[in-house]
Amino acid sequence: MTDERARLTGKSREKKKEATAVGVGGMARAGMPDREETSAQLGESDTWADKLRTLMRQNKMAAFSALVIVLMLLAAVYAPLVAPYDHLAQSLTDRLQDPSMAHWLGTDELGRDVLSRIIFGARISLTVGLVPTLISMTIGTILGLCAGFYGGKTDFIIMRLADVMLAFPSLLLAMVVMYTMGGGLINIFIALSLVNWAGTARIVRSQTLSLKEKEFVEAARSIGVKKWTIMFRHILPNCLPSLIVLFTLNIPSAILSEASLSFLGIGAQPPSASWGLMVVRGKKYLFSEPWLSIAPSVAIMIVVLAFNFLGDGLRDVLDPYLKEQ
Amino acid sequence: MREAMVLDIRNLRSHFFTAKGEVPAVDGVSIQVPPGKIVGIVGESGCGKSMTAMSVMGLLRYPGRVVGGNIILNGRDITHLTRKELSQVRGNEISMIFQEPMTSLNPVYPVGKQVQEAILLHQKVTKNEARERVLDIFQAVGIPEPEKRYYSYPHQLSGGLRQRVMIGMAMVCRPKVMIADEPTTALDVTIEAQILRLMKKLCEEQGTSIILITHNMGVVAEVCDYVYVMYAGKVMEQAETFALFEHPSHPYTQGLLKSIPKLDEKAERLYTIEGVVPNLLHLPKGCSFCTRCDQAQERCFVEKPCLYEAKNDHETDSHGVRCFQYESGGQLDE
Numbered sequence: 262m263t264d265e266r267a268r269l270t271g272k273s274r275e276k277k278k279e280a281t282a283v284g285v286g287g288m289a290r291a292g293m294p295d296r297e298e299t300s301a302q303l304g305e306s307d308t309w310a311d312k313l314r315t316l317m318r319q320n321k322m323a324a325f326s327a328l329v330i331v332l333m334l335l336a337a338v339y340a341p342l343v344a345p346y347d348h349l350a351q352s353l354t355d356r357l358q359d360p361s362m363a364h365w366l367g368t369d370e371l372g373r374d375v376l377s378r379i380i381f382g383a384r385i386s387l388t389v390g391l392v393p394t395l396i397s398m399t400i401g402t403i404l405g406l407c408a409g410f411y412g413g414k415t416d417f418i419i420m421r422l423a424d425v426m427l428a429f430p431s432l433l434l435a436m437v438v439m440y441t442m443g444g445g446l447i448n449i450f451i452a453l454s455l456v457n458w459a460g461t462a463r464i465v466r467s468q469t470l471s472l473k474e475k476e477f478v479e480a481a482r483s484i485g486v487k488k489w490t491i492m493f494r495h496i497l498p499n500c501l502p503s504l505i506v507l508f509t510l511n512i513p514s515a516i517l518s519e520a521s522l523s524f525l526g527i528g529a530q531p532p533s534a535s536w537g538l539m540v541v542r543g544k545k546y547l548f549s550e551p552w553l554s555i556a557p558s559v560a561i562m563i564v565v566l567a568f569n570f571l572g573d574g575l576r577d578v579l580d581p582y583l584k585e586q
Numbered sequence: 587m588r589e590a591m592v593l594d595i596r597n598l599r600s601h602f603f604t605a606k607g608e609v610p611a612v613d614g615v616s617i618q619v620p621p622g623k624i625v626g627i628v629g630e631s632g633c634g635k636s637m638t639a640m641s642v643m644g645l646l647r648y649p650g651r652v653v654g655g656n657i658i659l660n661g662r663d664i665t666h667l668t669r670k671e672l673s674q675v676r677g678n679e680i681s682m683i684f685q686e687p688m689t690s691l692n693p694v695y696p697v698g699k700q701v702q703e704a705i706l707l708h709q710k711v712t713k714n715e716a717r718e719r720v721l722d723i724f725q726a727v728g729i730p731e732p733e734k735r736y737y738s739y740p741h742q743l744s745g746g747l748r749q750r751v752m753i754g755m756a757m758v759c760r761p762k763v764m765i766a767d768e769p770t771t772a773l774d775v776t777i778e779a780q781i782l783r784l785m786k787k788l789c790e791e792q793g794t795s796i797i798l799i800t801h802n803m804g805v806v807a808e809v810c811d812y813v814y815v816m817y818a819g820k821v822m823e824q825a826e827t828f829a830l831f832e833h834p835s836h837p838y839t840q841g842l843l844k845s846i847p848k849l850d851e852k853a854e855r856l857y858t859i860e861g862v863v864p865n866l867l868h869l870p871k872g873c874s875f876c877t878r879c880d881q882a883q884e885r886c887f888v889e890k891p892c893l894y895e896a897k898n899d900h901e902t903d904s905h906g907v908r909c910f911q912y913e914s915g916g917q918l919d920e
Contacts, residue, residue, distance in 0.1 A: 476690035483643055483684075484677030484704040484755060488669075498694040 315578055323574020326567040333564060337383035344377035348534050357550050366556045369542065375553065379560050382534040385446065386564070389519040389535075390512040393453035398508060400454065401461025402500070406492050408462065409469025420466065423459035431456040432521055439527040449528055453515050461507060468500045502576075509572030513565035520561055536561050591658075592795050593619040593642070593680070593763045598655035600634075600641040609866045611637040611650065613819035617797070619763060624789055624796045626810035626827070628803065628842070632863050634819040635799045639765045642797075643682050644672045660762055678708040681756035685768040687748035691740035697748075698724075698736030701755045708759050723754040727784060746777035750784070757788055764789075765797045770805065782809050803846055807831055812903075815839050818864060818874040821893065825905040835896045835907040837881045873909070885910060893918040 317324040336343050345365075352372035360367045366375035408419040426434070438452035472478065473496060481495050520537025522528035529535035531542075536557040543553025600612035612634045619625050627635045640646045642657050644667070657665045664675055684690040692700060698720050705716040717736070724732035727750040740748055749769060756764050766785065770778035786809050789796050798810060806813055806827065813830045815823040815838065823836040834840045841859040861878040870876050876886040893906040895915035906918045 476684045476686050477692040479645060480682070480684055480690045480752070480755070481692070482645055482676070483682040484759075485673040485675070485707050486677075486703070487673055495692050499692070501694070 320574035320577060322570045323577075326570035326574070329563065329567040330571065333383055333567075334387060336380050337387050340381045340384060344374075344380040346374035346377040348373060348377040348381040349532055350374075357546065359550070360552060367550065367552050369539075369553055370546065375539075375556050378534040378539060379536065379557055382536045382539060382557065383560070385529055385533065385535040386516050386519060386537070386561070389446070389449055389453070390516040390564070390568075393450045393457065394508060394511045394515050396450065396454040397457035398461045398504065398511065401458035402465050402497070402504065404458065405462035405465025406469055406497060409466040410473055410488075410492050410496065416466070419462065423462045426456065426459035427463075432518060435518060435522060436525065436527060439522060446529065449519055449522060452522075453518055456518075457511065457515070461504075461511075464503060464507060465500055468503060469496055472496045472499050506572050506576045509568045509575060513568045516561060516564060590620065591618045592621040592660055593617075593797070594656075594658040595619075595638070595642060596656045596658065598638065598641055598657065599653050600637055600646060600650055601653045603649045603651065607867050610819050610869075611866060612641055614655070615816070615819070615821055616655075617814055617821070617824075619795045619797060620811075621762075621795055622789065622793045623811040624786065624798055624809050626798045626800060626806040626813045627816055628800060628806055628813060629816035629822075630801060630863060632866075633816045635801075635816055636767055637819075638816070639682065639767050639797065639799055642765065643676060643680065645682075674708070677704050677756075677761070678759045679761050680763045680765070681759070681761045683749070683752050683756050683764065683766040683769045685771050687745050687752055687772060690752055691748055693740055696737045696739055697743065697751045698738075701751065701758055704755050704758050719758060720754075723758045724751075726788070727751075727754045727757070728780075729754070745773050746781065749773060749777075749781055753781070753785065753788070757792065757794065760792055761794060763795045763797065765799070767799045768801070769798075770802075771800075778805075785809070803842065815842070818866060818869060820874060820908060821906070822875065822909075823905075823907045824893070826901065826903040829898070829901045829903070829905050833896075833898055833901075833905075835905065835912060836875075836909050837879045838875050841878075841880075881911070883910070 317327075340348075350373065352368070354372065355364070355368050356370055356372040358364055358368040358372075364374050364376070366379070369375055369378070404419050404423075408416040434456050435452040438455060439448055442448045442451065469492075478491060478495060481491050486495070516536075519528055519535065520540065523535050523537030524541040526541070529538050531538065539557035540554050540561075543550070543555075543557070546553050595615060595617040598612055598615045598617075599610065602609040602611055615634070615638050617625065617627070617638070627638065629635050637646070637650070640650075641652050644664070646652060652665065655665070656663055659675065659680060664672070664680075667675065691697060698717070701720045701723065702713070702716045705711060705719055706713070709716075711719070720736060721732045724735060729735050729747060729750050735743070735747070735751075740751075743751065749772075753769075764785075769785070770781050773781060782805060785796060785798075788794060798805070800806060810827045813823075813825060813827050814821050815830075815836065817838050823830065823834070823839045825833075825835075830839065831843070834843050838859070841857070844857040845859065847853075847856055859878055864870060864874060864877060870887065872885070872887045872889050873879070873882070873891050876882045879886065889910075891908050891910050891913075893908050894910075894912040895904060895918055896907040896912040897903075897905045897915065904918065
């Protein structure tokens, strides 16, 4: 899996370089590839919109992934309009049908349309991907900033806490939380948020440690800027590129965790549709009607890959910007 | 005389508390800055120049700490201010320019916004007024097309322009004192001259005093009114610039001036002061320069010299030298 990703990343990098070379060559500034790359990206006005445009132009895979993600989000939001059937409507006469024109992905053991359930399931799976990631990263960022900036005892306490969190297998920890609090969406949010902040905290802390030694922080102090303002207005924005990338990498892992929790029967509860839950329900029919498990698995895979590619692409765009300093 | 000083550093001592022991980085430094004048602090690396500046700004960080002395800014003792009081003083009454213009601006904000922040922190003005002031100061520090540069990010500006922005940021609240910590070390010589001229001009126009930290004697001769020569955390010689260059009195100052290459003299090798700066943890018992001094006598190794008056007949200001040779002139410090 790791090898596969490394290979894919390498490939997307190559593609990006090609794209740059072509784009820059057109502007007749050949000769110094590295400089051009940065100046193309950091030219006169490098707003966020411009960076996004660069991303779209240079990394087709990331651009495509972004499109996929947007489409998925739209499908999830407008699920009742998009889905061909009601995802809860049972029809026992139509149970376990093969994929057909009427039911593109067949029906499950209660005669529910699998495609509709996947579309509705996107609501849960994507929410679970986004909300706990946002919460855990907010917690992690604040704690990491404090640890890195204040150092000393604050640092020690926060980072040892993070070590403890990282020492446990996160799924096990989430299971413990879920067992004590019971199933349900809100509890999944809480469990995943509690489990995942430590990684973010570590990254933000290490960045803060190096950023707070930079002279611009000293300069900010020398014009009388207060500590909290320095932390949140001067240091945090410099961590943003890595945080954005981390965000896109954390979403898939949250979706996978939810799938695992549902698979283990302590995540989303039936009859609500979640991709993880659908995989586990289809497990019984894996040999006779494999699409019941495969279809939601493919949905998970597409989302995870899309976010990974987007993360890679974002890193490529944001990295030279970091190197510039 | 003393009351007139805009910044009066009295017997400042800043120590670093390291695992190996207490390091006296600044060891009883007294510096007087008259209004509207440029005071130079020179000395080789590690002699405590920057640490003196940081102490004055209250920017010393763990494990460093000011352990003694007073810093009197405009008649007010700022040595023991709380953090909140200090942040009102910093940037408003005293400000600082750093050595590296490459890293002293925040890469994620347009430079105009950063200068604007300094105004908004200290003065009750609307954002638009602050913006106008930024454009004015950009004009004053010689940044072409201020309107356009206001929205530039630091990495889009050259080193010289960035240093101009830093100067603008330091000057925008019209502080009484500006500390410039080797402001031109990272710039090339042409830009250096421009920046120095700019600082001198602003100093004259706005009546701001400048403490210029440098190790470049040429820069000192060019712009400074008074010079303090530091060595191992102590002031070795202090004088009006002309007097110092005319009559360098301390053996260390003499050595420093001798080691500057001269265009009109042919020399096989440059003069160097033998040895290195002593480890501040294990300073000699007597004069801290005695191990490298070519005029050292027995007494220099056992007794610490004070600052003595070494004024010549034609000098108007006092000329202090920390060397026993001038003991007859009378003691200047305690």
